[in-house]
Amino acid sequence: MKGRLTSAADDYADILEHRQEQIKAEEAKLRGLQANVEKLELDIGRAEEEIRQLKEANGQQAVKLDEAAQMLHDKENLEEAVRRQHDLIEKQTEELRNIKKQLEERDGQLDRANTSIEELSLKSAGATDLRILFDEPWLVQVSYARLKGDIPMDREWGAVAALGMGKHLVLYGGMSKVPGAASDSVGREVAVLTIDSGVWERPSGARTAASCASHSAVVVGRTKLLVFGGQRGDGAAAGAAADVAVLNADTMKWMSPQIKGTERPLPRSGHASCCIRERVFVFGGATADGVLLNDVWVWDQDSSQWAHVSTFGTVPSPRTGAAATCTDDGRRLYVFGGSDGGRCLNDVHYLDLEKLTWSPVAVHMGTPPEPREGASAHVTSKYLLISGGCNTMGRCLGDTRALDLYSPRWECLDEGAWANSLMWLKPHGAYTAFFGNRQFTLKPSMHEKLWELQVLEWSLPEDIERLRANRRKDSGFSEKLELSDDAVCGVSSLELSWRPPTKNADRIERYKLMIATGTGVVKDVYQGRESRFRVTGLKSATEYILCVKALYDDGSFLWSESKAYRTLA
Template sequence: MARSLSSLAYPERFYAAAAYAGFDGSPASSVSSKFSNDVALLLYALYQQATVGPCNIPKPKAWSAVELSKWRSWNELGNMVSTEAMRLFVKILEEEHPGWYSRASNFIMEPAVDVEMNVSLLTVQNAKVDLVTENGNNIPEVKTIPAENGNLSETQDLEVVSEGFGAVGVYDQWVAPPVSGTRPRARYEHGAAVIDDKIYIFGGNHNGRYLSDLQVLDLKSWTWTKVEVKAGIEASPATVTPCAGHSLIAWEGNKLLSVGGHTKDPLETMQVKVFDLQNGSWSTLKTYGKPPVCRGGQSVTLVGTSLVIFGGQDAKRSLLNDLHILDLETMTWDEVDTLGVPPSPRSDHTAAVHAERYLLIFGGGSHATCFNDLHVLDLQTMEWSRPTQQGEIPSARAGHAGVTVGENWFIVGGGDNMSGVSQTVVLNMSTLVWSEVTSVQGRVSIASEGLSLVLSSYNGEDILVSFGGYNGRYSNEVNVLKPSHKSTLQSKMMETPVPDSVSAVHNATNPTRDMESEFETGQDGKIREIIMDSEPTIKKVEETSERLISALKAEKDELESSLSKEKLLTLQLKQELTDAETRNTDLYKELQSVRGQLAAEQSRCFKLEVDVAELRQKLQNLELLQKELEILQRQKAASEQAALSAKQKQSSGGVWGWLAGAPPNQSADNA
């Protein structure tokens, strides 16, 4: 999980977790009764590291096994900073005991706040709609989140407008619209996207548990409903994995892409889930090539027909700064080798694209540090740069959200390891000049981590809509900001000169301005004077510019033609691969059939071999019987011969008859 605990509430959340776990002499049960020995030792070490610091006590004697184990666990943490120890303590507790915060409410004391902050919190959190009377009709009035610098009535340059739904709103201020319907469960690190004036919210983290529900807010009626997910061909509602830290992208007008995210049982590689609004079912996008390693907290930016994925944190809590691109036409992954110095490994940052060419990365965090650096990637040359930022540079933050309105990039919320960021800022991506739009007060969802921010329209005007977040409490609040022309143009009116490293982003998209600046920055203005005084020179420059532009257009056409051919070739290869897979499937089925026939023949042959063996045995027995018969026949013949001989002897009388005195005839008769 990339950031299981909002860094902006470490101290309060940590001490509440310590009390629940049984540390610090709290009324909670003992540590050993809640956790295994290994977990209890690790929690003890993290608690000591967070409250005392690195282990400096002497090593206990060997005979004290328990104290020695505790000392070793603490000593192995080395010089880990206290905020990181707090974060890991609460992360382990949430993994072992999900929902501990709600069960610990009996003995966890909330920090005291003054009356003014309580009023602000009640105003924002409850988002109640009061009824005001206008021309005899009751009209709902939207509560405005208090600004940091005084009351709204004291701000003279705010333009008040009447909305179609009857609410009174202001430009460049966050307001809570009067939503209806069953609100989604409070959450952060969810995904949000807009299709047809409807905001779709998917997944997220609530109380340490990942979510998988899909909710929708209709911006015309400001009504929440839950999307009923039907069983799909490739995935059913039961197999849609709960996740957090993912990205939700609107695609093809009626589909939502859920990219990456942290899950309970992570896979080895990143998957892209597709929700079809027409049939109401989830499926897994079939891709080719080598997909990135599974991760969450990454940035996913739609550039043309490609998704650009940067950074994040993998399942082993390793921070990443690699770059991957998914071509949504060929569904092919590509890991890009970039030039220059890339941003340091990070997660929970924001990304935006300018002029369909420049990818901007701002902020994010590591395990113990938050950033406010700005990096630019030229998507044509794939080279990183770190231009100089101008104006009111924002403070370091992670878990913030951003959205672009034209060439302006609005950044909202986030945390900086100490508190929530209350300022809403805007960056002009052409000049790289920052300016502050507004600021909120108190612990509100706008000043939280893991919130979502989308761009939509209402009554023909652009509006920014935020949802959810975590700042010690999980939020399900909706807030709206309507940017005025002044806020979107303010950075352009800055009189601070823009250095070359900054203006390069804008000049690369404006070749005419490049030619003008090249002639306007000569020594002592001599070139400018020559241009102003010499018509032929200007004409020559224009002709040169036209030839250069023509050459660039020809090169562009050639590159587009080559790209089209490459895409066609890729599609052909993809079709050939599909045909080969089909043939392979048919051959495999045929092979299985032949194997079945062969098995049947082998079985029949085995039976025949058994029958032959039986017949051979019978034949051997028959031969033995034949031999016995021949012996018996010979014995019979011998017996008959002997009997015949004896009979002949008796019939003749012989010597014995003569000696007995018997007459021959009597002997014969006796015989």
């Protein structure tokens, strides 16, 4: 019994031990489950956090989707606005094109109007005046024209001449202010101005192979321009020349005569020349080494020969830039001014071409021209005309002076309205040409173009008298306007009347009374329809010269003869 109890106790003990082991295993299992639960709880927490974050992200994405939807809607609206704006821009562009076209048309109209205004201004600036020069009446007319066509560039030390009986101006050579190719182009080109139409042409076929400046150019016959000497080429290759070239103005082709004989003048530039019956006289100038000359050479166009002229008398000093001209009868050659290398001159010499003797012209009356070089000279009747040039300081002059070769005495024919202009930058002689009783002067503009022409025309006292005589030929009517001889002379006044012409007196619009002193100062004292006037404010015991002008309704006019009256002492 005890043994069974012991065995049963052992069995219970084993069972209890087994149960305890099971309990321990269950506890271990429970602890594992608890650990798993804790892990799951952590995973659930993380999952919940991720879910929360996903919800937040989903919320943000929803907001972004809403914004994207709004942006898409805005984009559609913007595209529609862009389409409307594009249509509006196209419409405005078309309107702008039309406006631009209208503006271009108006600019063209404005340019044409400005051109017309300039032309009218130039024409209105012209004047016709009766001037008392050398105690005689001169009729002086000044007119201006704006030039068109292929206008040449401004230049210095070129040469211009009047061809075709004064119908054309031919300009050749010179140096431009712009260095390089522009200067070379100017020195090689020929420009032709038709005076009546005011149109420039630059024929390409007349361009020369080398540029030329400080040369001389004179008219031989009616249609040929003879060019001698000058500086040929540009830069280091430039040098004084002694060749002769002839431009035929009809064909615009150059010819180089085959020079005969052995005599040749030295190469030179800055010389003076003039033509007398197919013979071209050359005076002075400077060699390539700068040596000044005062020799005289003559070129015979018919025989193509040079001949040195041995002269006597008071030979002008060596010089460059002098002006030369000759009388119509070919008996005298006149030389004016120039530069002796240190200063400009204003002396006058003439060469008797029959005796080959030089003589100075001693002038003691009148105001002589300012010393100058680069001037132009011309002889008309008994008067020597000098125009332009530049003085020792390089200031350019625009006046025209007349010298009575019989008195001799200087008078001013034209003060030169352009002399003080900023546009007047070059020696005046490079732009002036004479023909008969007309002087042509080219004016450069601020754009370096020779765009304006002044024509100075004068009628000498004998021409005026001839015109009056022709007008008096009409029989039956008097076309003579006369100042009366019975003037009332006071100490400081003159009261005078005039007799109107019997022909076309009803067409006279007004009279113009002019008075001049012995010094040549002329001024208007009366304009009106009355034929009597009292001039006051005069000096006592002084002689005054008066003349009256009748102006007709068609723009024509009639001058009276000038008469002298003297105020009382």
